[in-house]
Amino acid sequence: MSLEKAISVEINGIDRELTAPANETLLDCLRRHGHFEVKSGCEKGDCGACAVQIDGEPVDSCLTLAWTVEGRSVTTLEGLNDAENPHPLIAAFLEHGSVQCGYCTPGIMIAAEAMLREKPDPTNEDIAIALSGNLCRCTGYTKIFTAVKQAAGVLRQGGGDD
Amino acid sequence: MTDQTTARHTEANVVLRQVGKPLERTDAEGKATGRTRYAGDYTMPGMLHAKVLRSDIASGKLKRLDASKARALPGVTAILTAEDLPDRLAATDMPGQTGQKRAATDRQILVREIIRHHGEPLALIAAETPAIADKAHDLIEYEIEPLPGVYETSAALQAGAPVVTEPDNIVGEHKIRKGDTEKGFAEADHIIENTFHTQFIEHAFLEPEVGLAWVDENGVINIRMSTQVIEHFRFIADAMGVPHNKVRILGAMVGGGFGGKEDITVELYLALLAQATRRPVRLAYTREDSFVGHGKRHPFDITHKTGVTKDGKITALEVTIRADSGAYVFLSPYVLLYCAVAAPGPYRIDNVKIDSKAIATNNMYTSAFRGFGAAQACVAYEAQMDEIAKAISIDRFELRRHNFMRTGDKTATGQTVESAIWSDKCMTQALAALGEPTNAEGPVKVGRGVATYQQSYGRITWFHDTAEAWVGIEVDGTVIVRSGVTDIGAGQASALGQIAAELLGVGLDDVVVYNSDSAVTPLAGTTTATRALYMTGRAAHKASEILRGRLVEFAASELGVRPEDVDLANGQAFVIDNPESAMSLKDLAARGASEGLQRSELAMFRAPFTDPIDEETGQGPVFPDFTYGCHAVEVAVDTETGEVTVLKSVGAHDIGQAINPQAVEGQIEGGALMGQGYALSEELIYQEGKLVSPSFSEYLIPTSMDMPEIKSIILESRSGLGPFGAKGIGEPSLTPVAPAIANAIADAIGTRVFDLPITPEKIVRALREADENA
The missing domain is CATH 3.30.365.10 (Aldehyde oxidase/xanthine dehydrogenase, molybdopterin binding domain)
Incomplete structure (x- = not known):
């Protein structure tokens, strides 16, 4: 058994203590602590299904060791789904039918949300670049692009949680 | 339930208020908020973790397989090899619903002697943690003698080629003859001939194969998994040597299929390990397992x-x-x-x-x-x-x-x-x-x-395909659909809800669809062959229509008109020419219940049957x-x-x-x-x-x-x-x-x-x- 320790981390705005062995990935650690919205797709950083934000930056949690997030903040899709103020991306994905099998969806929303903070009025190219690390096999990305643009518009008009 | 669309009559004389609309699918919100539980998200107390040991070459003879070191590793609960299994085979044919004889295309479950492809399974491992299972995987010793293989179809047809499938490597042949091609070519001014080649490709669904199995108090092997075909429970039971009613496959929302989760994947390994250990067992393929472990598109x-x-x-x-x-x-x-x-x-x-x-x-x-x-x-x-x-x-x-x-x-x-x-x-x-x-x-x-x-x-059509669906209305006017159909991401379950909502005059929000459970939901057949909406949709349509007929008849007697004068829409039964004369479906269902009105229907749809x-x-x-x-x-x-x-x-x-x-x-x-x-x-x-x-x-x-x-x-x-x-x-x-x-x-x-x-x-x-x- 490898060495275990408790790490302090803010997850979706809540301070948590997670125990993790030294060699555990953030993906496995989050899922072991009930964050099943973080999906395992390849465990090699190729597909983006496991994407989360660390201090607001999207990363593949399968390539991140859990211990490295000590003292930092982690955001998963659950963090975008604030009960009182869900992120406009969620409503836009629902409205435009951007979800099919849904397995890539959490990672795509995480990547898109980070992009929208940098680029409030994204072009197709901005979206394509932001989502280039997130594979989707069902949708052809088309309705995802539409939803991301709509969410950007809602945010520009002051909607959403910030 | 607020839709006031003008009536559009179809051949079935049904007003289309729900069908044909870009409604938000019933499964969308759970997925878009991360709340949907996929097969890999289920755990159980005391659960073991499984792993498959595979051959790393394509053609060979297994000379020796020694799992003693792996078995001695603390935390290893079971290692199964061909020696530990009865001499049974696993079916690889199309699962049928009608009891027709399947083709004789069975394969070995684990390699007994001859290895026929890269990745063919040699042993199954169950351990207390994934890490121990990985370690045990590396501790199993084996020796494979490479045998000459054949890797091109042209080579496989030559005399003296290694025989992969008896007797001559030809596993299928079809001929079509129509008219007279000699005459047709004689009538032609030009004859053009070309050869086209396609390649091996991978389904690349985002969710790798995964499942969790346990044996319940009735001795039933339950398997919760990602699959397009819950009807494989029969093949699993046959391979295990147990009656068909002792294996249950429960689906979950599937993270993509595209045909790659149509054949048996993890379910047989899970069933064997759960039966051997009498503990819940989880098997999650890595992406590499998935690439190596399931069938590909034919070149x-x-x-x-x-x-x-x-x-x-x-x-x-x-x-x-x-x-x-x-x-x-x-x-x-x-x-x-x-x-x-x-x-x-x-x-x-x-x-x-x-x-x-x-x-x-x-x-x-x-x-x-x-x-x-x-x-x-x-x-x-x-x-x-x-x-x-x-x-x-x-x-x-x-x-x-x-x-x-x-x-x-x-x-x-x-x-x-x-x-x-x-x-x-x-x-x-x-x-x-x-x-x-x-x-x-x-x-x-x-x-x-x-x-x-x-x-x-x-x-x-000679498979004599059938599908079943059950539709019921609760005493508060809400609707439940039950059907075995698996939902692989295209909205297969939601479509049934939309069909039932259309016929019963409610909104899609008022319908809950239960699907993909071989023991509890009526069997609907596979989500393959572009058949799910066609077959299961027709079954749901039929059940809904019969139920609608009963509700309309009951409402007509309550409203004092003829049944043909009544329509159902917006959560109400109303008189078509006098919409003010109406009763809510809630009242209708409750009144009906008190009068013993049958508020559910199980229907079967049969495709055309041919020889x-x-x-x-x-x-x-x-x-x-x-x-x-x-x-x-x-x-x-x-x-x-x-x-x-x-x-x-x-x-x-x-x-x-x-x-x-x-x-x-x-x-x-x-x-x-x-x-x-x-x-x-x-x-x-x-x-x-x-x-x-x-x-x-x-x-x-x-x-x-x-x-x-x-x-x-x-x-x-x-x-x-x-x-x-x-x-x-x-x-x-x-x-x-x-x-x-x-x-x-x-x-x-x-x-x-x-x-x-x-x-x-x-x-x-x-x-x-x-x-x-x-």
Whole structure:
């Protein structure tokens, strides 16, 4: 058994203590602590299904060791789904039918949300670049692009949680 | 429940208020908020973690397998090898619902002696943690003596070739004979012959295979898993030597299937380990396990020899088809049949001769993949159409128009098509939607291409396919649908809700659909063959209609009118000519309950049943019906680098009736990108049968960077056999895409690459060869 320790981390705005062995990935650690919205797709950083934000930056949690997030903040899709103020991306994905099998969806929303903070009025190219690390096999990305643009518009008009 | 749409009467005299609307799917919110639980998200107390040990070579003899060190590792609960299993086999045939005899295509569960493909399982491991299971995996010692293998279909047919499948490596053969091809070729002014090759490809669903099994208090082996086919419980029971009612498969929302979760994947290993350990066992494939562990799309070599008159009438067609079925039979004979039946395309050809063979090799076995042989057929027949047009200097779209089948025409197997055939309309609209041509500059050439198709929906009619669904109304007026259908991401469950909502006069929000449980939901058959909406939709429609009839009759007596004067909508039963006279469905259901009104119905839908086609001529009906449509693309090709950019991609399909047009667009858009990968970048590389590209960094599926401008055009002939006249779109949306791209590239560069994928290297080579020949 490898060495275990408790790490302090803010997850979706809540301070948590997670125990993790030294060699555990953030993906496995989050899922072991009930964050099943973080999906395992390849465990090699190729597909983006496991994407989360660390201090607001999207990363593949399968390539991140859990211990490295000590003292930092982690955001998963659950963090975008604030009960009182869900992120406009969620409503836009629902409205435009951007979800099919849904397995890539959490990672795509995480990547898109980070992009929208940098680029409030994204072009197709901005979206394509932001989502280039997130594979989707069902949708052809088309309705995802539409939803991301709509969410950007809602945010520009002051909607959403910030 | 606020929809006040004016009544639109269909043949069924049903007002369409829910069907045909782009409603938010019932599964969407759970997925978009991360709350949906997939099969891999379930855990149980005391759960063990499993792992599969696989052969790392494709052809060999297992000389020794010693698990003693692994068994001695603390935390290892079970290691199963062939020695530990009874001498039973696992079925690889199509699961049926009707008890018909399955084909004799069984395979060994674990390697006993002979290894036939890379990744063939040698041992199963169950341990307290994933890390211990991994360690045990590495501690199992084995010795494999390599044996000569065969990796090309041509080599597998030679005398003295290693025999992968007894007696001669031929695992399937179909012939189609119609008219007289000698006479047809004699009538032709030109004879054009070409051979097309397609490659091994991977489904690449985002969720790798995963499941959790446990034995319950009744001794039933329960398996919660990601699958397209819960009916595999029967094959699992047979392989385990237990009665069918002692195995239950529960699905979950599936993270993509595309045919890759149609055959048995993890369920048999889970069942064996749960039975051996009497503890819950979880098995989650890694991405590499997934690449190595499930069947692939068949590579095909397809030769078309076409006779055509100078004004473009096709007079004869001979097609020779060879498919690589890999090391086990699985669904190869059926995939081959689909390819042979599809080979003439959507064209009326009076003289046809088709010969096809599926051939065993030591490559990975090949099986179902969206398009199921018919997609490979389209790659050949639509490229051939453009080659014919070029050879005889005729417009390629006019050539198609000249030869399209019309409603009432017969297919090459003599099946009369009674539904609408709107190939021409679809092609015309798809071409128009491409708009103004994009300007080409310098070494970049722009080209356009189309592909039309004929693709079946529903299973082969001699399978005698059936589906069941149960629909009930609660005493508060809400609706429940139960059906075994698996939902692989296309909205299969939600569509049933929309159908029930339509007929029972409620909103989709008022319906909950329970699906995908072989013990609890009525069996609906597989989510394969573009059959789920057609079959299960019809079952849900039938159950809803019967229930509707009872509710209407009861409401009529309550309202003091005749049943034909009552309609159900917006949560109410009301008098059509006097909508003020109404009662809520809640009151109606509660009143009905107190009077003993039956508030639920279980219905079965039966597809057309036929006998198998004639073996010598291939004549007879094969499928319930077909979808027709067209995909059109515009590409830019850099003639210096060979790089291809798909600029515009348009799918126009007559799908009969869209139940949820947004979901239909989703299929067309997804098919457009999957087909683009098939055409341009995807290929599994096998070296002596060993997969050397088992990851997404080597196997390249299209990303957001590859997305062209995609348009979906939905045509509705309402002529299909599905609910409300629907046809199918799951496979048809993919089938024409790759050939349309191949044709657009050929249009751009003036020469053709005959092998998929059309990589930059092949384009540069083709241009060089064309230059040298010029």
